[in-house]
Amino acid sequence: MPSDSKKRREAKKKEARKKTTAPKAAENGSLPEKKLSISEDQCVTGETEVVQKMLQDMELNAAARACTGVLGVHPMSRDIKIINFSITFHGCELLADTHLELNCGRRYGLIGFNGSGKSTLLSALGRREVPIQDHVDIYHLSREVEPSEKSALQAVMDVDQERLKLEKLAEELMQYTDCDEAQEQLMDVYERLDDIGADKAQAKAAYILHGLGFTKAMQQKPCKDFSGGWRMRISLARALYLRPHLLLLDEPTNHLDLDACVWLEEELKSYKRILVLISHSQDFLNGVCTNIIHLDKGQLQYYGGNYDAFIKTRAELLENQMKKYNWEQDRLQQMKDYIARFGHGSAKLARQAQSREKAMNKMITGGLTEKVVADKVLSFYFPSCGPIPPPVIMVQNVSFRYNEITPYIYKDLEFGLDLDSRVALVGPNGAGKSTLLKLLCGELVPTDGLIRINCHVKIARYHQHLHEHLDLDISALDYMLKSFPEVKEREEMRKIIGRYGLTGRQQICPIRQLSDGQRCRVVFAWLAWQVPHLLLLDEPTNHLDMETIDALAEAINDFEGGMVLVSHDFRLISQVAQEIWICENQTITKWKGNILDYKEHLRKKILKNKSIEE
Secondary structure: OOOHHHHHHHHHHHHHHHHOOOOOOOOOOOOOOOOOOOOHHHOOOOOOHHHHHHHHHOOOOHHHEEEEEEEOOOOOOOOEEEEEEEEEEOOEEEEEEEEEEEOOOOEEEEEOOOOOOHHHHHHHHHOOOOOOOOOOOEEEEOOOOOOOOOEHHHHHHOOOHHHHHHHHHHHHHOOOOOOHHHHHHHHHHHHHHHHOOHHHHHHHHHHHHHHOOOOHHHHOOEHHHOOHHHHHHHHHHHHHHHOOOEEEEEOOOOOOOHHHHHHHHHHHOOOOOEEEEEOOOHHHHHHHOOEEEEEEOOEEEEEEOOHHHHHHHHHHHHHHHHHHHHHHHHHHHHHHHHHHHHOOOOHHHHHHHHHHHHHHHHHHHHOOOOOOOOOOOOOOOOOOOOOOOOOOEEEEEEEEOOOOOOOOOEEEEEEEEOOOOEEEEEOOOOOOHHHHHHHHOOOOOOOEEEEEEOOOOOEEEEOOOHHHHOOOOOEHHHHHHHHOOOOOOHHHHHHHHHOOOOOOHHHHOEHHHOOHHHHHHHHHHHHHOOOOOEEEEEOOOOOOOHHHHHHHHHHHHHOOOEEEEEOOOHHHHHHHOOEEEEEEOOEEEEOOOOHHHHHHHHHHHHHHHHHHHO
16 A cells, blocks of 8 residues: 555645646746756765764774775776775785775675774775775765664664655745746656655665564664664664665674574675675675685685685685695706706706706796695683582572563573583573673672572673773783783783784784774683683674684683573584573573574574565
């Protein structure tokens, strides 16, 4: 059924047609001359002004960055190609004389080690610090929306500047009811509003917000009432609502639960323009990407297929490169041996030696194959915590709510945890996963019931914002020495930090110059050196690269203590969890299958709901 706004526009069109028989000058009042032409600068090409200001205030700003490049395609091309592309950040060259090529219809996963420059690259593109065609509209998801009085639904709808300007223009034109020229232009405006589906704007925004976990009541709440994580979801919803020609997403799953991750994967796998995505989730990259861009040693290397295809192709390329390198080195050594042996022999042998020397020089000047250097392997480590008698934690008839006017999050919970526990908590946002971790470590007290914690147990809780509490003005080395004064030698502490992937200058520069992922490594070193018996990990993969996540998984599996994990990373859960507990409907239930079975369960539920709505 057509909406009321569409009915009103149809009625206005009919009225305007009746009044318009031939062009006439306005008889009553003067009409400012306006043309229905929405220029490029009227369309949104990035964040709102407030968010842009937030970006300018960040440490990662344009003043600290120098970008160069030359447009390598026709100005009206739908593809983006920049040659001689370089980025320098704080005097460090992140990209050097490489090329960037993004083709319409492709979805790119941008991968590379923490600190290699992935987020800096996306920021440079989002701010147009390199030559990109004017007609290419860009949305860079990097920060949450501002905490305003606007509702979440309105904040999403307001990102569509073209619709807003057209609706405002329509209101102005409606004042000139006796002017045929104004009525003609009004008809054009209504037709354009129909073309862009303005009457469906609210339904479209509500559908996206619902997919990202917003109930109908939450959609009407002011943005200022949401936490930073939920406002980040609103910002993501705005990006999906706009569907720009170039969509840049930096870790879009960081603040999502597993349900929303599966929904987002389904949405993005059909994105028809250009998508560039940074994600630590191999599972998510496999589900979304058609291509992979590997940022390695200051160069952008391109691979077809998803992340698994990249791993296979790169392994084959490196194997072939190593074979070629070994063949060349053997060949060179043979030539050197021949020249050394026969270079001063008979005339015939000397000529042959000279011939081999020329061939050897030709090989060298023509460029030899570079030796394959294995990727740096991280080795996270949780020191031995030693045994303690069970039970470690007993939860007895526990109920919890934050205050008397809010509903219960949990009722009558009964379970125990020991040093051999390996549990992953899953379920929708708001079901109480993080709340349960806070109850287990004593940060929150049950409303009813009792949580018994062994008096000898040491608990370490990692949460998403822990790295934000670091002292940014001192180095990682000094921070660790200050935290653990029993470690007297700086070199000994250097070795400790080095196990968590921080080496060389990264250990001694101010923490503020480290990437978010590198700061998280400092936090893991700090947590591990407290020698806990129980790890409570709340979204530990945020800001980490894949190699670091694999190192973390290996360290957890070698850990002597217990673990409770909250994560949206299906792969990490599959690596470390032995039990899946679903937090939902004020209780906890054990899932009978594995985490991939649970993902398929979520996917079927999402597709079923989508078919019902359609």
